[in-house]
Amino acid sequence: MFHRLIPTIAIVSFWAIRTAGAEDILLADFEAESYGAWKTSGTAFGSGPARGTLPNQMQVDGYLGKGLVNSYLNGDGSIGTLTSPEFKIERKYIAFLIGGGRSDQLALQLMIDGNVVRSSTGPNDKPGGSESLAPDAWDVAEFVGRKATLRIIDQATGGWGHINVDHIVQTDTKPKGLLKNAERTFDVQSRYLLIPIKNGAAKREVSLLANGQRIVRNDIELADEAPDWWAPMDVSSWKGKSVTLRVDKLREDSSALANIQQSDKLRNEDDLYRESMRGQFHFSPKRGWNNDPNGCVYYNGEYHLFFQHNPYGWGWGNMHWGHAVSRDLVHWEELGDVLLPDDMGPMFSGSAVVDHNNTSGFGMGGKAPLVLIYTAAGNPTVQGIAYSVDGRTFTKYSGNPVLKQITGGNRDPKVIWHEPTKQWVMTLYVEWQGKHTIHFFTSPNLKDWTLASITEGDAPGSNFLFECPDFFELPIDGDPTRKKWVLLAANSDYAIGSFDGKKFSADATRLKGHRGRGFYAAQSFSDAPDGRRIFIGWWQTETKGMPFNQSMSLPLELALTQTNDGPRITFSPAKELQSLRDRSYQVESRSLRPGEKNPLDDIQAELLELRMEFEPGEAQQVVLNIRDVMVEYDAAKQELSVAGHHAAAPLRDGRQRLVIYCDRTGVEVFASDGLCYVPMPYNTKPENKRIFLESRGGAAMIHSLEVHQLKSAWR
Ligand code: FRU
Numbered sequence: 003m004f005h006r007l008i009p010t011i012a013i014v015s016f017w018a019i020r021t022a023g024a025e026d027i028l029l030a031d032f033e034a035e036s037y038g039a040w041k042t043s044g045t046a047f048g049s050g051p052a053r054g055t056l057p058n059q060m061q062v063d064g065y066l067g068k069g070l071v072n073s074y075l076n077g078d079g080s081i082g083t084l085t086s087p088e089f090k091i092e093r094k095y096i097a098f099l100i101g102g103g104r105s106d107q108l109a110l111q112l113m114i115d116g117n118v119v120r121s122s123t124g125p126n127d128k129p130g131g132s133e134s135l136a137p138d139a140w141d142v143a144e145f146v147g148r149k150a151t152l153r154i155i156d157q158a159t160g161g162w163g164h165i166n167v168d169h170i171v172q173t174d175t176k177p178k179g180l181l182k183n184a185e186r187t188f189d190v191q192s193r194y195l196l197i198p199i200k201n202g203a204a205k206r207e208v209s210l211l212a213n214g215q216r217i218v219r220n221d222i223e224l225a226d227e228a229p230d231w232w233a234p235m236d237v238s239s240w241k242g243k244s245v246t247l248r249v250d251k252l253r254e255d256s257s258a259l260a261n262i263q264q265s266d267k268l269r270n271e272d273d274l275y276r277e278s279m280r281g282q283f284h285f286s287p288k289r290g291w292n293n294d295p296n297g298c299v300y301y302n303g304e305y306h307l308f309f310q311h312n313p314y315g316w317g318w319g320n321m322h323w324g325h326a327v328s329r330d331l332v333h334w335e336e337l338g339d340v341l342l343p344d345d346m347g348p349m350f351s352g353s354a355v356v357d358h359n360n361t362s363g364f365g366m367g368g369k370a371p372l373v374l375i376y377t378a379a380g381n382p383t384v385q386g387i388a389y390s391v392d393g394r395t396f397t398k399y400s401g402n403p404v405l406k407q408i409t410g411g412n413r414d415p416k417v418i419w420h421e422p423t424k425q426w427v428m429t430l431y432v433e434w435q436g437k438h439t440i441h442f443f444t445s446p447n448l449k450d451w452t453l454a455s456i457t458e459g460d461a462p463g464s465n466f467l468f469e470c471p472d473f474f475e476l477p478i479d480g481d482p483t484r485k486k487w488v489l490l491a492a493n494s495d496y497a498i499g500s501f502d503g504k505k506f507s508a509d510a511t512r513l514k515g516h517r518g519r520g521f522y523a524a525q526s527f528s529d530a531p532d533g534r535r536i537f538i539g540w541w542q543t544e545t546k547g548m549p550f551n552q553s554m555s556l557p558l559e560l561a562l563t564q565t566n567d568g569p570r571i572t573f574s575p576a577k578e579l580q581s582l583r584d585r586s587y588q589v590e591s592r593s594l595r596p597g598e599k600n601p602l603d604d605i606q607a608e609l610l611e612l613r614m615e616f617e618p619g620e621a622q623q624v625v626l627n628i629r630d631v632m633v634e635y636d637a638a639k640q641e642l643s644v645a646g647h648h649a650a651a652p653l654r655d656g657r658q659r660l661v662i663y664c665d666r667t668g669v670e671v672f673a674s675d676g677l678c679y680v681p682m683p684y685n686t687k688p689e690n691k692r693i694f695l696e697s698r699g700g701a702a703m704i705h706s707l708e709v710h711q712l713k714s715a716w717r
Contacts, residue, residue, distance in 0.1 A: 027092060027172040029152065032069040037084065044082020046073035046156040046164065055133070057462065058410040058433065060379070061318065062166060064135035064205065065099055070168035073102070073156040077410065078163035078381075086152040093172035094143040100124055101135035103162030110167050111153045114145060118153075125207070125250070126162045128345070128380075132221040132319075134205045135166050136251070139177045161381035184252040184259055190240045192264035195247070197222065198229030201316045206258075207250035208314075212240050218342045220313075220320040224249065226256035231549035232269035233289055233314045236338055270549070275716035278688060279545040281667040282609050282714040283582055285334045286543075286553035287324055291315055294414075294470060294492075294523035295538050295554055296323055297354030300530045301372045301393050305331055307538065307554070308374070310351060313339060316551050321348035323376065327393070330578045331536065331557040332715050340374075340396045341388060346403065347380025351414040351470055355426070356529050358419075361447045364389035364399075373448055375404075375415045375428070382407035385415050385430070387448055405451050408432050408441065414470045414492075417448070418528065423503035427454075429471040429489070438467045440489065442504065454504035457489065457497075466512050467491045470523040474535055475501075476562045478569045486562060486569055490515065492523045494539070498562075498569055510568050517649035518671075518680035521555055535560040536576060543667035543683040555681055556663060556670055565677070572676030575611075575663060582712040583611065589707035593619070594697045602709060606691040609712040612662040616707075618653070620700025626662070627694040629686045631669050633662060642673050644680045651678040657705065663712075 030040070032051035042049070052072035055062045059074045071084060100110055102124035112120035120140040126132070156165050188195060197208075203223040210217045222233070237245050252258065268274060274288060286292065290313045297308035304327045311324030323341035326334040341349040352375045357364065364371035369391040378386050384403030390396045405415075411433030420427045428443040428451060438459035443451040459467025470492035478484040489506055490496040494515025499508035516539075524539030539555040557576040562569045589601050608629070616624060618637030626633040634643045635651065635658055642651035651658065651673035661672040668683040693709065 024093065024174050026175075029089060029096070029170040029172060030086065031067060031169050032071055033067045034069070039087040041085050042082055044080065044156075045076055046080040046082035047071065047084045047154070048075045060133045062101070062133040062135070064101060065166070065168040070099075070135070070166055071154055072164070072166045073154070074164040078161065079159050081157050081159060083156070084154040088149050088151050091142055091145045091148050091150050091172070093174045094141065094146065095139050095173050095175070095177055096120075096142050096170065097137065097139035097173055097177055098122075098170040099135040099168040100138050100166065101133060102126065102165040103158055105158045105162075107155065107157035108163070108165040109155050110165070111155065112140060112142065113151045113153055114148055119145065124162070124165055132205060132207065133166070134221060135168055136204060137177075179254045180251040181254050182251060183248055185246050185248045186259040186262065187244055187246045188237070188262075188264060189244050190237050190242065190264070193236060193238045193266045194234035194264070194268070195237055196232040196263045196265050196269055197235055197314060198225040198258055198261045199223055199231050199233050199314065199316070200225035200227070201230050205319075206252060209248045210235065210237070211246040211248060212243065218344075220343070222314045222320075224252070224256070224258040225261070226253050226258055229261070230316070231289070234265075234268050235313070275714070277548055277550075279548050279666055279685065280550070280716075281543060281553045281665045282716065283332065283579070283663075283712060284541060284543070284553045284556065284665055284667060285326060286550055287311055288336055289313065289549050290551075291317055291319075292324065292552045292554070293318060293540050294351045295525045295540060296351050296376070297374050298525045298527040298536075298538060299354040299356060299372065300527055301356050304329055304393060305527060305530075305536075306354065306372070306393060307334065308340065308354065309554070310540075311339060316549075321350055321379070323349050323374070330581065331576050332578050332581060333717065334715070337394065341376060341398070344378070344398070345380070346378035346384060346386065348378075350377035350379040351523065352376035352385070353416040353525065354528060355417050355419060355448070357448065361426070362387075362389065362449060363447070364391070366391045375417045375448070377413040377415065378403065379413065381410070383410055383412060385412075399449070401449060404449050405430070405443070409434055412441075416470075416472050416525070418473060420503055425503070427473070427503070429473045431467070431469050431471055433462065437461055438465075440467050440471050442506065444504065455506070457506050457508075459491065465491065465493050466495055468493070470525070472524070472526050473506075474526055476535055476560065478562045478564055480561070488562070488571065494521065494524055496571060513570065515571065516573065516679045516681060518644065518682045519647060520668075520683040521681040524555065526560065537573070539681070541668070541681060541683060545667065545685075553667060558679070561676070563675070563677070570677055573679035574672060574676045575661060575670070579611070579663070582609075582715060583710040584713045585711040587709045589704065591705050593701045593703050594695065595701040596697055596699065598696070600694045600696065601704075601707070602693040602695050605693055605709055605711075607693070607709065607711040608666070608686075608688065608691050609714065610664045610693070611710040611712055612664075612693070612708070613660070614707045615657055615659045615705040617657050617703040617705065619703045621697040621702035622699030623697070624658075624702045625694075625696050625698060627692075628662060628664050628669060629690045629692065631664065631682070631684050631686070633660070633669070633671055635660075635673075642671065642678060642680060644669065644671050644682045645684055647680070647682060649673075649678050649680050
């Protein structure tokens with residue numbers, strides 16, 4: 003293997019290692035409520051430091067503590083200055099963290115006698131980019147002893163018209179140099195470049211170049227020394243050719259580039275899906291981070307699950323669309339990322355449809371195209387589409403964007419075919435006029451969209467109709483003559499009503515969806531066979547120390563059932579999950595008195611499904627301890643508690659029916675015939691495989707009880 007390492011030796015900025023020398027002097031950490039003696043003008047800086055990310059801003063990180071200067075206040079349009087009191091220069095260097103836009107009009111400046119003697123700006127001058135603050139420093143040895151002030155200016159109003167600054171110190175320790183645009187070129191012989199990652203390290207802008215062109219740019223926590231894990235970058239399209247990785251800034255002693263290896267396999271591939279904290283029947287990405295499910299669709303005999311994927315980080319960022327397929331919703335094969343960040347920005351959430359009538363014209367040889375509808379979250383933030391006729395390779399439409407920015411907070415298009423009016427309908431989240439709203443658009447061809455109506459949710463702060471809408475029709479209790487439309491938000495709270503092809507009219511609104519924790523941005527599948535409404539959510543299962551993080555919920559089936567309060571959603575585990583049953587145990591119908599021997603004493607299971615139907619009878623509580631996760635039913639309150647988290651779970655005809663799935667990453671509990679769904683991330687201990695059942699305060703009647711030990715879904 004032949005490779006080159008060409009660091010450009012220009013030292014552009016500095017990395018302060020504060021060890022030796024006189025004590026550092028903190029000039030500002032922006033942790034207080036107000037700016038103290040610093041003075042503002044204009045509106046960009048407000049009355050005090052920001053606490054992290056501001057509304058509509060991409061995630062800001064890389065600052066220290068809780069506060070920082072963030073002139074995105076009131077958006078990019080606001081301008082102003084923030085000026086420090088006078089201070090004496092007493093050390094050789096001034097070091098700080100800086101981020102935001104790159105411009106002469108955005109700067110942290112050092113002023114002496116009214117002149118700007120040093121100035122630094124942020125890194126971003128294009129849509130996309132990163133809101134990470136990075137270390138920078140000035141050599142000010144020549145000014146030691148002089149009086150100076152610091153001034154932060156924001157005179158820019160367009161895209162990236164803001165600046166972020168934090169933690170300004172005077173220091174005598176010579177900051178370590180950073181190499182600018184360090185490069186390494188690879189003659190591609192293998193499928194992957196394995197990139198060393200150190201969680202929490204400074205994010206570096208890493209560009210992949212081929213044929214002199216930038217293919218993609220990612221912000222990566224490169225490991226300068228020993229990595230925590232290795233992220234595979236698929237370069238198989240350039241086999242036999244050369245590609246270059248360019249890093250914007252790199253510590254001069256970093257071994258990150260030199261450590262990159264070519265490989266056809268992942269690092270530790272033999273361990274893949276067997277890792278100690280890997281969910282065994284919940285989808286999670288091989289490597290990196292996932293959040294929302296995207297583009298859920300059934301196409302050519304396969305369920306397709308796309309997902310918000312950071313291939314190069316354990317945390318959120320660099321949004322790609324990952325891709326996995328399954329024939330049964332249980333066994334998933336992860337294929338590789340299909341939508342990469344581009345000049346319009348990172349690829350945020352969206353949906354997929356099968357264009358059976360080829361309205362888009364993307365079909366080929368009589369094959370109906372699969373069309374993805376996504377958000378490109380740059381500046382502006384717009385909606386785009388991509389298509390495929392084989393469900394494997396995807397092409398972004400050359401006429402993108404198909405929908406321009408409405409406000410910066412517009413995202414997550416969910417598209418459906420509306421048969422009565424023979425058109426496409428898009429529900430799009432738009433933060434608009436100080437409210438969460440869903441904008442309804444219609445289109446004949448997925449390319450041209452017309453605004454049809456707007457449904458308002460709540461003001462930001464409350465979450466109704468915030469992000470990731472879903473919209474579908476369901477029969478009540480399976481009766482096709484009694485159908486209702488459901489409009490649902492990222493937290494799965496929903497409204498029920500009717501829809502005429504343009505406008506949604508709610509009969510009931512702000513209804514509660516799931517009742518657990520860590521379940522978000524769920525999406526239902528288009529075109530699922532048998533008219534089923536299959537639903538899958540982002541399950542926020544944290545897996546510290548693993549080369550992957552987060553997962554998806556079980557595949558759920560949604561239905562509507564009539565209750566005394568009106569029709570309500572029920573959640574059930576998809577029946578396909580039963581194929582995972584390995585050994586099954588059954589307990590005869592019996593009464594269970596307090597203090598009796600645990601009826602589940604003989605069972606040891608790590609992965610399990612438990613189904614129980616009971617009448618509380620005299621019992622005050624019926625309690626299950628599943629591998630240390632407490633699932634308690636309070637008969638008087640008709641309330642379920644899962645790991646201490648409470649949820650209303652009414653008896654139905656005097657009985658309670660529980661279905662519980664337990665994986666390494668948590669439990670999902672279904673009660674009250676699916677009216678109560680409680681997902682609960684939980685890191686179970688591998689050594690504890692016991693299950694206990696007891697009744698407290700009196701005897702309960704157990705009508706049926708079965709426990710199934712489950713197989714792993716990973717082959
Ligand atoms: C919800 C969300 C979406 C956005 C995506 C970005 O979790 O914030 O609104 O499209 O994640 O990853």
